[in-house]
Amino acid sequence: MPAFPRFTALAESLPPTVPFVGPETQERARGEKFVARLGANESGFGPAPSVIEAITREAQICWQYADPENHDLRMALGAHLGLAPERVVVGEGIDGLLGLIVRLIVEPGTPVVTSLGAYPTFNFHVAGFGGRLVAVPYRDDREDLDALLEAVRRENAALVYLSNPDNPMGTWHSAEAVTAFAKALPETTMLVLDEAYGETAPASAIPTIAALADMPNVLRFRTFSKAYGLAGQRVGYVFGVEETVSRFHRVRNHFGVNRLGQAAALAALKDQNWLAHVLAQVAASSDRIAAIAESHGFKPIPSATNFVTIDCDRDAAYAKAILDGLVSRGVFIRMPGVAPLNRCIRISTGPESEIGLFKQALAETVAELG
């Protein structure tokens, strides 16, 4: 049967690819569940008990649409950040917000700069609006700020994506370097600063709110999906100058952020003790993963995130074989998709029970591969 004949030329041009294959898809293909879920940088340490309480309470009124202004959460975020709440917009995860900023800026042919191997969902959105993506290689396993800036200038880019700390490598730049990068950009280039892993980073890696607060061409994206442990709830936020941020309201799905997600995020933000507890667990788990890697002669890359990327010290085929060995033993992990990053595997921090399963599966896999 033919499809409808009048999709836009852009829609017709899009490939049927998806940014990520979920672990559930792999489980269905395998015919069994994973025993360890260490591939999506979720927080296996879980959300705060206070969050579970908030969800349970709010479930009774899940028949009510949520506040489309996300008022209470925005007020709390504004207070948390020290910014007027009008400078914050909440969305269906950073993914949803990335789609909106791309839509607001990108038309067919608009040049956009990112790093080669950086977040695929950003690239998915850029392709979805017809942008021309220019990807700059990593340098020494870090996003290359100088090369990104050079590409922005050369291509007259309207958007540049920077993740700090970075995914999939876990590396970071200093607050000073990020601030200098932002200030060096042309005023006609929007910096999409993805700080999904900001909570796990050292303070010295994250520019203060004030450092970038008055720049109309900087937007900082944060999420409750990582350290706060609410990936399934779909709550992210973005902040910047009000004149820029307010543009999201013209195109966003106003009722898109679910009621239980708003309540959960609000409870999570209020429970900074739980966050501190999780951060300690992340740090301990990172050390443990690094030690396991080193026991095989691999090189854990220092990480400011809730995962550890491990240089398996050989080629991409070897790293892929390691990944396959882990997955076949029920340990869900992922690895970077492009060279030279794809000599590595990436392990999310998690409860010791799951890290133990990773340790055992890795030992078996390494022994098998020789």
Place this chain on the structure above:
Amino acid sequence: MPAFPRFTALAESLPPTVPFVGPETQERARGEKFVARLGANESGFGPAPSVIEAITREAQICWQYADPENHDLRMALGAHLGLAPERVVVGEGIDGLLGLIVRLIVEPGTPVVTSLGAYPTFNFHVAGFGGRLVAVPYRDDREDLDALLEAVRRENAALVYLSNPDNPMGTWHSAEAVTAFAKALPETTMLVLDEAYGETAPASAIPTIAALADMPNVLRFRTFSKAYGLAGQRVGYVFGVEETVSRFHRVRNHFGVNRLGQAAALAALKDQNWLAHVLAQVAASSDRIAAIAESHGFKPIPSATNFVTIDCDRDAAYAKAILDGLVSRGVFIRMPGVAPLNRCIRISTGPESEIGLFKQALAETVAELG
């Protein structure tokens, strides 16, 4: 401070209007909560206890991203509809899915037809992608199928929106009339058939699945927000021929539907006894609202939805005064936005306690207005 200077011309052209002002915004302005929430066609009868159980259970793993394929829910919906699950896409409410279909078809200047006074969020999306909206007046308080068809042909419309049963009037066309309308459309016009209120309608008003199943230019949108009582969970779905439906995957936010929403919708779909229980309550509540309206000499318009639209039998100013009187007494309702529909007010069905508050507030308001 100036905004970023390089938003698209389309983005710059968009007004800062929003489709709906939520009741929470009105509550903040009033300085107190509403005592009755009868304005958003939510289900005050609540979700099934089995849904609350599912949410409570799933809350423990809300740290996990949801399955981006929405596999279990799509399988269940496919079985429920008697369609291959590949013919179903789940999204962040019908609102989110409407945004996607508009994006796939509408470019600046693309002609789109809807009814004058129909769902504002559809219009918001059409404007957001630069479409040229042509609105056809209602006829006898129903969407005018003949006039819609005429407008589609005259304008060479790429999209036409039809809600059956209709919001904000609650009226409907027969399954035969809707089917004939769909079949009379040019193959180059996509029918967006919004069946948000399908569960509350008589079977004779809803085309069978088979009646429209093989049409590449028909998409049927349904939701868990109304009769199923999950408005806050943000789960809607769309079905049609696979070749058409599959286009959503090229642009959707793959991880956009939250985990608890997927679990809640799955539980709700399985609990058809609860749905039947709610439908009986909706019917009783509709009768009660109609009787209250008639006691004041107003004319309740027969409804196939979970709300009753009441013709106040005078002008728009009078209907607005009635609405203001109710709202000032803490009873949240809405009214149609355009003439001649705006001689009416719209009351959602709900628990008798809230309907009693509506009755009292209406009597006081009518007496006050004289």
